[in-house]
Amino acid sequence: MSESNKKIHYAWWVLLGVCIFVGLGKGALNNVASLFLTPITEDLGVGMGELTLYFSVSAVITMVFLPIGGKLMAKFNTRLVLIVAVILQAGAFALFGVMQSVWGWYLMAIPLAVGGVFITVIAGPVLINQWFKKKNGLALGILSAAGGAVGAIAQPVVGGLIAGQGWRTSYFIVGLAVMIIAVPIIFLIVRQSPEEMGLQPYGMEETEQGGNDKHESGEQGVTMAAAKKSSAFYLLVVFFFFVTSIASFSMHIPTYLINKGFDVTFAGNVMGLFMTGVLVGSLVIGMMIDKIGSRNTALFTMVIGILAICMLLFLTYGFFSIGLAVGLLGVVSASIGTLGPALTTALFGNKEYSQIYSTASLGLAISSIVALPAYGFIYDFTGSYTTALYAILIMFICNIACVIAAFKGKNKLQQKGFWTSNEV
Template identity: 25%
Template sequence: MEASQKSGFHYGYLIVLACVFICFGPCALVLSCAGIFFRPLSADLGIDPGMASYYLTALFAGSFISLPFSGKLFQTKDARVCISVSGALVAAVFFVQSFTMSLWFFIACGFVMGLAIPTLLYLAAPTLINRWFAKRAGFFIGIAMAFTGIGGVVFNPIGTYFITTVGWAFAYRVFAVIVLAMTLPFSLLVIRSYPADKGIEPFGADAYTGSKTENAASSAQSGMRAADAFKTKEFVLIFVWALLINICMYAYMVIATCVGGMQIEGVADALTFAGLAVSVAMVGQTLGKVVFGIVGDKDPRICIVVGLAAGVVGLLCYQFVPASHASIFVASFLVGLFASVTNVVLPIMTRSVFGTLEYSPIYARISMAASLGGIVMALIWGTLHTMMGNWSAMYIGEAVILAACIAIGLAVMASESKMKQRWMSAEQIEHDDAS
């Protein structure tokens, strides 16, 4: 162990690798690949494809209910057990979905998937990386989260191939096997809850020496108690910020629909062009996760301003700039850049304001806002589209909301120093009482 530390290797790198596979596999399959099943499954069930999308609403509803419990378990139980059980449940739901015979059965599966996925989707990468890295945590969170989008790029065509050749039911069973293959080997053999479990300090900890110690992780586990954090105005502001950001994620999710309905000079195949626009947006999202992870380690405020301003400009481009190849690709890239904010900047903000002592239950409660946003976003913007017959209300409304979120995010970060002083004072009192 000591030799490996001197050579520059830290076990935390293996934790990042495990998180990469969790994001690349189960997280991408559940979230990034759900839509490829809606049309073929709807055709077999004899329902409108739009009704199958209620699956995602049910999934977010299940996540909203499950997150507080998942966060508490991840804080108090062995991460290997939490991740293994979550992965096994996700695989089981995929397998059961292959026997779907009715819309209500499919929606029920979505709800159960929502109960199962939060540990993998919301908690594993941000919590473990924050525990294992005292420095550069944002960068490694960004790297891991980027693979959720990369997984979508890889597995969407694979899933589509199986759907078109052997049917959607068999494709769901293939997804179940992939989830197990990309979760259990890492959860059982690689992941450890804390650096102390390997007898080392977190990467970048000031006291790090690479030697074994009973209290190796203490230098990085500093912060506010969850019960105290929930009572602060900063928690309320971050929750509202996360809710609004995720409501605005709808524009990213319907890029193909929006662009496919535009009249663009020189575009003969609107569907193919819409697919290219989605690919450009995914490039923006992937790049944003990495860049914002790097920059966020130094100053999260830059990420807040740049990421949300990119979303504002992209949305207004869709609305006001005459549609052309260049304008659509620029707008899609900027909206994709904004879409990276929720997965990377939100965990960085949470750590900056509340620390890592009870990060898991705090971040789980904040992540409930993401699920709530997923539940209501289609209702809000879809209803407005139905009423107006176009996406103008969404473009302008989301641009206004994101502009307001810049102010909210900066207000949260303005309290960073005050919050750190508050929890450090509380820790000193606890230390004095203990001694």
């Protein structure tokens, strides 16, 4: 083994940087937003529904800007784009602290969402896809787990800040802290591609030694134009929509359990198992992708989800059965950050990955607008979540069909000559 092979590949340093700034964007900005809602409504005298409408504004902006964001990531310097994105997202978050009317939240939701498109949706999968030829799934799993870990730390810290300093000061402190940490990390660590440093992606050397054409490494797959003519692309959008809709049910789990006769303490303990499922699932799914491929991992994960829903429908006897079911749903939720990017790579390669992934992610954005309130309306009209659980069961079955059909669509792309190499 040569001396160079003993060194840590720079891809792992990029992953570390990505875990930090994506974790901050998700865990220290997006995930703590709910902690501010009650003190704001009490202080400003506005309704909860009136205030939380800014989440819908953010979701709509995300949906509109996702395809644009993918093109910008492909066209401009990655570090510059991400630094601007952090300033937009964290800066808007900080400015919430000076707003006197709910219209301020509606207005600031625009830069918050535009920056978040890059930081929380596109950047991680795109950079990992560029830097990792081998252990791509593990890297995605680590990234997903890091987001959950940062969120677990940020929640009590921000809660304490709000209690001690008030919501206005807390907005300002958190937003500034994210910028102060994330901007230097992006500037010092993140590089657009291995070629920029005269390197190859992690694991490329082993691929070449295995007999593959070394010239294929940079431009495998199909163009965005070809992808959009394929059934595989639209099936992937549907998969994104359904898997995000399924994960959105987690917000209703405490209400579901209380409706079943359990107390708040029981619900809190069960939600702890949900977060455990997210953290463990992120790593396990990532490793499975590397071992058995994204197709088989996706099918396995959907079957796990079906088992979880069946347990919630028919085996709600106590903490063990309910906790296991909710923990398995946590594993499914973790798949959003791992299976989505991995399936995109497997189906369409990396030739125009950022454009394809960001556009397919419209399924995620649309689901964020539709699914969460839909579960609430089902509960309001029926008095329970039973209908919602059956709907989720159908979504899992549809996703299995989508994955199988999408890979058949990929085979058609290859047969027509749009794909430039063998399967990822």
